[in-house]
Amino acid sequence: MKSLSLKLDDKVFDDTEEITKELKIARNRYINDALELYNKFNHRLLLEKQIKKEIKACKKSSLEVMRDWEEADNEFDAKFNP
Numbered sequence: 001m002k003s004l005s006l007k008l009d010d011k012v013f014d015d016t017e018e019i020t021k022e023l024k025i026a027r028n029r030y031i032n033d034a035l036e037l038y039n040k041f042n043h044r045l046l047l048e049k050q051i052k053k054e055i056k057a058c059k060k061s062s063l064e065v066m067r068d069w070e071e072a073d074n075e076f077d078a079k080f081n082p
Contacts, residue, residue, distance in 0.1 A: 008016070020030045
């Protein structure tokens with residue numbers, strides 16, 4: 001386990017103290033759980049961003065393939081179905 005020193009805004013600290021007392025859990029456990037949840041949230045946002053980027057690239061590639069097929073089809077029609 002790693003040690004960490006951090007500065008919290010007074011309001012965040014006060015809220016944390018109030019909640020940990022009500023829940024009867026250690027401040028350290030509460031902050032670890034909160035960071036774990038926040039990390040999961042941000043991992044999902046990053047994954048969503050990456051998926052959107054890849055969908056955009058795939059869409060562009062798919063359109064290029066469709067144009068190539070259409071061009072080949074038109075050439076075939078012009079050559080064999082005058």
